[in-house]
Amino acid sequence: MRDLTIGEAARRSGVKVNTIRFYEGRGLLPEAPRTDSGRRLYDGAAVGRLAFIRHARDLGFPLEDIADLLALQGQPGTSCAPADSLARRHLASVEARIAALTALKGELTRMIACDGSDTAHCRVIESLADHALCAGDHARLAEVAAVPGVSD
Amino acid sequence: MRDLTIGEAARRSGVKVNTIRFYEGRGLLPEAPRTDSGRRLYDGAAVGRLAFIRHARDLGFPLEDIADLLALQGQPGTSCAPADSLARRHLASVEARIAALTALKGELTRMIACDGSDTAHCRVIESLADHALCAGDHARLAEVAAVPGVSD
DNA sequence: TTTACTTCCTACAGCGACTGGAGAAGCAAG
DNA sequence: CTTGCTTCTCCAGTCGCTGTAGGAAGTAAA
Numbered sequence: 001m002r003d004l005t006i007g008e009a010a011r012r013s014g015v016k017v018n019t020i021r022f023y024e025g026r027g028l029l030p031e032a033p034r035t036d037s038g039r040r041l042y043d044g045a046a047v048g049r050l051a052f053i054r055h056a057r058d059l060g061f062p063l064e065d066i067a068d069l070l071a072l073q074g075q076p077g078t079s080c081a082p083a084d085s086l087a088r089r090h091l092a093s094v095e096a097r098i099a100a101l102t103a104l105k106g107e108l109t110r111m112i113a114c115d116g117s118d119t120a121h122c123r124v125i126e127s128l129a130d131h132a133l134c135a136g137d138h139a140r141l142a143e144v145a146a147v148p149g150v151s152d
Numbered sequence: 153m154r155d156l157t158i159g160e161a162a163r164r165s166g167v168k169v170n171t172i173r174f175y176e177g178r179g180l181l182p183e184a185p186r187t188d189s190g191r192r193l194y195d196g197a198a199v200g201r202l203a204f205i206r207h208a209r210d211l212g213f214p215l216e217d218i219a220d221l222l223a224l225q226g227q228p229g230t231s232c233a234p235a236d237s238l239a240r241r242h243l244a245s246v247e248a249r250i251a252a253l254t255a256l257k258g259e260l261t262r263m264i265a266c267d268g269s270d271t272a273h274c275r276v277i278e279s280l281a282d283h284a285l286c287a288g289d290h291a292r293l294a295e296v297a298a299v300p301g302v303s304d
Numbered sequence: 305t306t307t308a309c310t311t312c313c314t315a316c317a318g319c320g321a322c323t324g325g326a327g328a329a330g331c332a333a334g
Numbered sequence: 335c336t337t338g339c340t341t342c343t344c345c346a347g348t349c350g351c352t353g354t355a356g357g358a359a360g361t362a363a364a
Contacts, residue, residue: 007311017312018352026350037359039312048281055280060256060294063350073277080274084264087276091260097297098253101246104212108243112236122232124239125225128208129200142212145249146298159340169341174322189330191341215321 002043006032009042013050020050028053028067061090100145107134154195158184161194165202172202180205180219213242252296259286 010017023029024040029049032040049070056066065086072083111127127133162169175181176192181201184192201222208218217238224235263279279285 005311006313016352019350021314022351037312039359051283052281055283057350058294059259059280060297069277069280072274073281080276083274083276087260087264091257091264094253094257094260098250098257101250101253105243105246105250107211108239108246112239112243122224122235124232124235125221128211128221129204129225131203131207142210145212157340158342168323170323171321173343178321187330189341190343191330209321 004042004047006040006042009047009050012047013054015050015054023050023053023063026063026067028063028070059090060094061086065090097145100142104142104145110135156194156199158192158194161199161202164199165206167202167206175202175205175215178215178219180215180222211242212246213238217242249297252294256294256297262287 004012006017006020009015010020013020015023020029021040024031029046032042032046034040052070052073053066056069057063061069068086069083072078072080107127111124111133113123156164158169158172161167162172165172167175172181173192176183181198184194184198186192204222204225205218208221209215213221220238221235224230224232263276263285
């Protein structure tokens with residue numbers, strides 16, 4: 001597993017070519033060695049690092065946390081308490097988002113179930129226009145529910 | 153309720169000054185009339201519109217959908233089926249995100265519960281390094297879980 | 305050897321929904 | 335008249351990419 005092209009590394013790690021370069025620029029990966037003509041070269045360790053990053057991203061960790069986790073991984077013998085606390089913090093935020101979304105779901109369910117009449121009396125429109133029609137206090141709920149920095 | 157400054161409108165609607173201008177630029181609000189010196193003026197109807205937008209945002213509707221909902225609100229006598237279907241679609245996406253986050257939570261819970269030893273055998277680090285240690289297939293879970301376009 | 309195709313390089317714009325700041329001008333109170 | 339608040343326009347930054355432009359280099363077949 002020596003001297004893979006960036007394309008090969010992308011295929012093996014599941015991280016796109018552009019994204020690999022992006023990670024390098026962000027300091028998540030060391031600068032790759034280059035061929036004479038300037039092309040990046042990767043080995044098995046680099047692919048492992050990429051897979052690690054992808055996995056952590058799939059689980060919703062922000063890049064900043066991933067950088068910390070990678071640093072911890074590279075230092076065997078250290079306590080794993082920091083990694084554990086990072087993961088716990090992330091779990092807590094996931095739980096907060098689930099709670100927020102569940103509240104949101106309740107509110108949306110209540111406002112749907114329109115009786116099919118015209119917009120003048122539409123439940124959906126009315127509910128949006130008048131906060132007083134709402135059951136709970138959902139101020140900024142969507143904000144809590146959001147994953148930082150992901151859009152589809 | 154006539155001739156409010158943008159600051160007053162912001163206070164009454166709960167939408168920040170900058171955000172009001174942003175909404176105007178996006179076409180969610182009609183261009184506000186101006187004073188001789190070029191300052192925007194608002195009335196009760198404008199504040200209501202702003203509150204409507206804020207409420208819909210709190211519930212996680214994207215601006216594009218909100219534009220549609222505002223248009224529907226302005227046309228009494230039309231069927232409310234479009235508004236209803238918008239809300240239903242949004243509810244479905246909220247439910248999908250809850251499901252994704254719940255799966256994520258399970259995975260995170262499994263990998264936490266580190267026994268406090270060193271990073272060489274840390275559950276968190278190991279789980280991230282080796283996808284095979286995972287229970288479910290969580291590829292791109294965080295992506296589904298995300299609210300489009302919100303970052304804190 | 306020429307052509308054609310693919311991959312690679314850098315650099316930058318765009319997504320969504322804002323937020324915050326610069327620099328200039330307006331306005332009210334002391 | 336000065337101080338301090340608000341407003342104006344314009345622009346950069348957030349987050350984690352993705353996609354494109356425009357070019358160079360590598361590979362394979364004709």
